[in-house]
Amino acid sequence: MAKVVIENLSKYFDRVEAVKNFELEIDDKEFVVLVGPSGCGKSTTLRCVAGLEEMTAGEIHIGDQMVNDLPPRDRNIAMVFQDYALYPHMSVYQNMAFGLKLRKYAKAEINQRVREAAEILGIEELLNRKPRELSGGQRQRVAVGRAIVRKPSVFLFDEPLSNLDAKLRVQMRAELSKLHQQLQTTIIYVTHDQVEAMTMGTKIVIMKDGEIQQVGTPMEVYEYPVNLFVGGFIGSPAMNFIPAKIISKDSELSVDAGSFELVIPSEKEQYLQGKINEEVIFGIRPEDMQDKSFAEKSIQGGSIQAVVEVVEPLGSEVQLFVISGEHSLVARVDPRTQARLSEGIKLVLNMDKIHIFEKEPPHFRVKTEERP
Amino acid sequence: MAKVVIENLSKYFDRVEAVKNFELEIDDKEFVVLVGPSGCGKSTTLRCVAGLEEMTAGEIHIGDQMVNDLPPRDRNIAMVFQDYALYPHMSVYQNMAFGLKLRKYAKAEINQRVREAAEILGIEELLNRKPRELSGGQRQRVAVGRAIVRKPSVFLFDEPLSNLDAKLRVQMRAELSKLHQQLQTTIIYVTHDQVEAMTMGTKIVIMKDGEIQQVGTPMEVYEYPVNLFVGGFIGSPAMNFIPAKIISKDSELSVDAGSFELVIPSEKEQYLQGKINEEVIFGIRPEDMQDKSFAEKSIQGGSIQAVVEVVEPLGSEVQLFVISGEHSLVARVDPRTQARLSEGIKLVLNMDKIHIFEKEPPHFRVKTEERP
């Protein structure tokens, strides 16, 4: 129920700059995910918004208010912590009611709100339990419940799913998405897990070393990463990167990766004229490398010969770790593949989906298409 | 370099039966993965093989030897622990040399073996470091190195990747697979993560409540789970389960799930004649439910109408959480899908890939095909 604007936020710990000139506008009802490897400053940014950390420079606005000098309790936010931080000496009911009690709500009002939240989260039967009697998933729900009873204008989540096992995480991810639609509030969510970012965020902010790398929707950052870091960070298994050279041959442009050459689709040629004979980094996602025998016929691509090093069947697909010349590559192929260890395989690369990055840091992506 | 035979292994803790009549033959050079939810007895089984836990009943043979009464040091095994269990007061070199020193190997031999192992694992430069100076992935490698220098006949791994982050886990998985091919030894590997089991095992043993549920290759257990538990445990997101009834209509068999009816392919009819008018549980994997607009034309399937609840874009695909009548379902569809929140969508179910489970526990799978 509120817009959040972060202007030029910087935060030093001693002499280390944890967050550098962070600029972000978060619209009302958006689900923004800050994502990045550990130490990238995402949690620090969130804690600055919460008021748990003092900023070195910058301004934070929540709704119409500049909150720089407000303590956490006056910012109208609620936060869900990584370890849930439930009060161990209070029952689930008391945990959820605590914030309302401190704000001197009437007993009946508190009771109604707690029961309402408990119903939304399906924890009505746990209200009299102590946190230590709950499972991980239940604690997670109580922590969310404690946040929603207060009906704050912004929810802050700090890696809330990182202590859950894989199955439960998939389930809670969907539940949090549903909750967001139901409550229609602004959410700022921090995680190191790109899957969580992709699946839950309406807007993703990718950070590294305290700096924002890219802001966009999940599909934008996946299809058009601004640089090598974002390309490698988003997506699992990670994008394949191959040092290569753009060459012009027989009036066509090609990628020359030493052990193989691949023809670049003619639509992309116009963007790459300036790069001819330059060294670049050629990127291709594992799912854009298909087993030739099962590849869709429509794919416009070049094929390469490789030797299979590891076969990882996943049921609905097979991941192949292959070697082609001097390059180690990963491909996600059809489960019917006949690939066998140490044997050769022909892979088709979908050349419409290639990425070209500059050789020099910060390895910007070269534009090779008009975006829709 | 050795076969392992486990006969009728049982293990009680006080009165709780942790492992029940465990029977398994592991061939030489096999990579066997014991997988199951926590508390299923998989670790206990491994610890019995290691000799760290006494068995209540049963026999364990390693190679030609019955090892029931041998202490761990005489079993010719090596083990990698979940928390690595590196000796904190010793350098990496000393950690790796410890087992050889205790066995009174010559200094030169020890030195050679440690360097060899360090080279295989790419940790030559860490040999003089202490464990606390290493990153998680490096510790992991040292723990593996400590195991391989001894050249044991069987390697035991107890959830060795569970403390690593997602990216590193993918990488170490492939590395362990390669190591297995390189060393050509028998490996018994315990994990709760079905992805690790699928991708690394040459044989998977799925356990629950101390009992073996199914033994098979990754694709066998994925395509033909023996019961509902295995069907739901293997694969992510989990298989959809829908209470339904087999009905006979217009000389065809159908699955009646209340809000929708789906015709069963004629090849499967012969197997289901005995189930007509019986209640069953109908199972279908998320990837076998496709967005109609992008489904392969070759799919022989029925379509259903559903409302989208959550859209999770993953880049290479999109997970849809939908509601169809009284059923909540998950589908993995093409990333080009036009599915929007709260809107309707037509999904095609690949009826060749359906699973029918009995309604009564233990919910055995009903045979519906000849296996290749």
Added chain:
Amino acid sequence: MKVRLSYVALIPFLVFFMFPLYWMLITSFKTDTEITSLEGIPLIIQSKPTLAHYKKIFFEEKLPTWFKNSFIVTTLVTLITMSISISAAYALARMRFFGSQPLGIGIFLTYLVPPTLLFIPFYKVVGILGLLNTKWSLLIIYPTATVPFCTWILIGYFSAIPRQLDEAAFVDGASYFQMLTRVFLPVATPGLIAATMFAFTVSWANFLYPLAYIYRHDEQVLTAGIYTSLIKGDVYFWGELMAAALVASLPVVVVFAFLMDYYIAGLTKGTIK
């Protein structure tokens, strides 16, 4: 069920704890004749039990005064100790200031400084303050032993409480004071109880300082009082000694009996999980 069984394993310690109590109890009811008799059996009363020793210590000796003195001193010392220790431990466990960790270690090391070393300087300090020969001297001296150890115990408990708990309280709308009184300290209860028990026991049972610093009978506390009045050279008034020691240990037994439950619960369950 599990808690019940725990108590069973405490039996050897109860025996160790109760045996002297029982011996003292028995001896305190024996007549002097029986105590000194060579045919006497230590753990059984053979002739008629007597209350003579109790009468003597309560009416002829200064025992009620000493008891009162001990009570005042112990209560005040415990209060002083806990106020200082809680503040110090909170500061050291929570606030990341320069050198807070070695400071914590230093505090613990202070506890290990042998009293012998401090005995003589303290004597001078107490003398300068004009507190020599009064029970108030003990209010200065005892905390030098109790504060470091209690602080050290509390640092351990406090650091185990995740900082996120404080932060959750702040975000929930708590002021600093509310966070402390409604979240932090309640969660630290087992640690507070353990520290209180320690402070209480040490100040109740200390022997050395009152013996050395206090000569006036009126100002004496229980432990030293018993020793000085009932042992003359190498003559031991066994009956009175036993009766007095028994009375002296009552409060400690009572404290343990009441708080043991919390103490064990705190140590076994752990509050943070």
Added chain:
Amino acid sequence: MKVRLSYVALIPFLVFFMFPLYWMLITSFKTDTEITSLEGIPLIIQSKPTLAHYKKIFFEEKLPTWFKNSFIVTTLVTLITMSISISAAYALARMRFFGSQPLGIGIFLTYLVPPTLLFIPFYKVVGILGLLNTKWSLLIIYPTATVPFCTWILIGYFSAIPRQLDEAAFVDGASYFQMLTRVFLPVATPGLIAATMFAFTVSWANFLYPLAYIYRHDEQVLTAGIYTSLIKGDVYFWGELMAAALVASLPVVVVFAFLMDYYIAGLTKGTIK
């Protein structure tokens, strides 16, 4: 760098620790005239320093004998304590037998039993064993105080060592003894050092028991010897007292100086990470 800075924060404790030492040092070199003079300034020597007090305690008093006695008693008590504590703590931390946890708590509670309560029964026990008036009586008595606390410290350290470390050693081919000596105990070193320091300090500095149980000068230990021979009623031989106390505290200072590094390293770095 970081370790260096840690030491800076220890300064207040060094002051607290060194101040009495300095005072004692200064006083021990003053002449009796200056000590008793009203114009004397406590922390400065104004007239000529003298070695008279040292001469007196070393040649006229029994100080060398007491020092030897203290040394023998302390060494033996430390050895006895550590052997018992290591075994007990290992059993309690590692072996899951019925009631091992409350047993551990019981051991700690025993440490809290006030010495007053045990004082009189111990006197009888020591008498029965014929050890009254000998330094050997202390070998029986001191461990009742040191063993419970050291065991408790060690249980804490031992339980923090992951069981997988023992198991890794077994799988690597270690026998039980090799596992203990080459993996378990080396990893527990900081705990062992802390416990040893505690046992040493307590048995060196204890005051109460030798004072009460030992009358023969030849058998006396340092602490009580100084007190009984240099304080007659309320006459204090300040110069000799200070000189003697200084000599008495030397071993403790030496032990701390040598082991502090290990101790701090153990507490700050943590061995298991």
